[in-house]
Amino acid sequence: MHFIDTHCHLDFTEFKLDLEQQLAHAHALGVDYFVVPGITIKQSESLLAFSERYSQCRVAAGLHPYFIDQHTDEALHQLILFAQNNKHHLVAIGECGIDGTCPQLPWQQALFAEQIKLSNMLQLPLIVHHRQSHHLIAQTFKQTPPKFGGVIHAFSGSLQQAQYYIKQGFKLGVGGTISYERASKTRKVFSQVPLECLLLETDAPSMPLSGHQGKVNEPRRLLDVFEYLCQLRSEHPEQIARQLYLSSCTLFRI
Ligand SMILES: [Zn+2]
Known part of the structure; x- marks a missing residue:
């Protein structure tokens, strides 16, 4: 299976010493x-x-x-x-x-x-x-409608909010938030929206997953985010991986 981390701050100082290793490690996965x-x-x-x-x-x-x-x-x-x-x-x-x-x-x-x-x-x-800021973002979209879509990074919110963004042509960024039990509302949303509307991201070095709090989040954790997402979805993991990869390539023209 192949993956794209659609949101990671790899140029941050946290990775200054070991970026090559981080990239290699993630690539191996x-x-x-x-x-x-x-x-x-x-x-x-x-x-x-x-x-x-x-x-x-x-x-x-x-x-x-x-x-x-x-x-x-x-x-x-x-x-x-x-x-x-x-x-x-x-x-x-x-x-x-x-x-x-x-x-x-x-x-x-x-x-x-x-x-x-x-x-x-x-x-x-x-x-x-x-x-x-969902209300302010919706207000801005109304005044200045985006024409080429994009991604709502680290989406958290209600199903109604998710559907609003999807209608505006946006994907929802799925990150480590879903590893936390307290994110039950967002987890439920990710289980309900069409698979084509989701992208994977780590937000490394931020947003460590549950069990890794206080540590630098790493791009190889994308696989953990993927596994958490698979638990929420009814599709086969291979189908999920294939669709997320395709959606990422299409949106960012990779
Ligand atoms: Zn960011």
């Missing part, structure tokens, strides 16, 4: 490709060299709401220019979105809308971060 999101303009620019060095990594460019204080008008302008000039090296715009626990919500929303426009202009999908 069948993880062929890794999608590495952009989080600031500087870091998005640096991902070009990163993807040249690690050819199994595909990269995106975006302004993540966690770093809202760094995202000036100038940074947005630079992102637009950078993405236009390097469109063929990018698989998506993001990680962008709205985080209800971060400051400057009106500016977060404006930046998100601008990144939706950018993805529409470049015909690229979006990698969307959400946290206590």
Whole structure:
């Protein structure tokens, strides 16, 4: 079986010393490709060299709401220019979105809308971060509809919310959250939506699985996420793996 980790921050310092090993270890388990999101303009620019060095990594460019204080008008302008000039090296715009626990919500929303426009202009999908913000994301989608879909990273929410995103052309990112019993609502959603709407992701080095709390999450844990997902689904594991791989390739044109 083959897999794609559709969301992992492999350029973070946590992997500075052992990235080659991490990639090799994951690859031995069948993880062929890794999608590495952009989080600031500087870091998005640096991902070009990163993807040249690690050819199994595909990269995106975006302004993540966690770093809202760094995202000036100038940074947005630079992102637009950078993405236009390097469109063929990018698989998506993001990680962008709205985080209800971060400051400057009106500016977060404006930046998100601008990144939706950018993805529409470049015909690229979006990698969307959400946290206590489904209503604000829906509001932004209404004002600035995304045309090329994307993924709702680390989806958690109700079946109704899931169906709304699917209708907007989005996939739902399935990560380590489902390893926790407390995520029963999200687990149920992942068991109910069509298999074609799901993608696998680790969010490494963040979001360690149950039993690994406090540790650096690693891309090889994608297989664990897959096993947890298989427990929730009625399809055969091979069919699940094949569909998720196909959906990932199609969305990110890998
Ligand atoms: Zn992320």
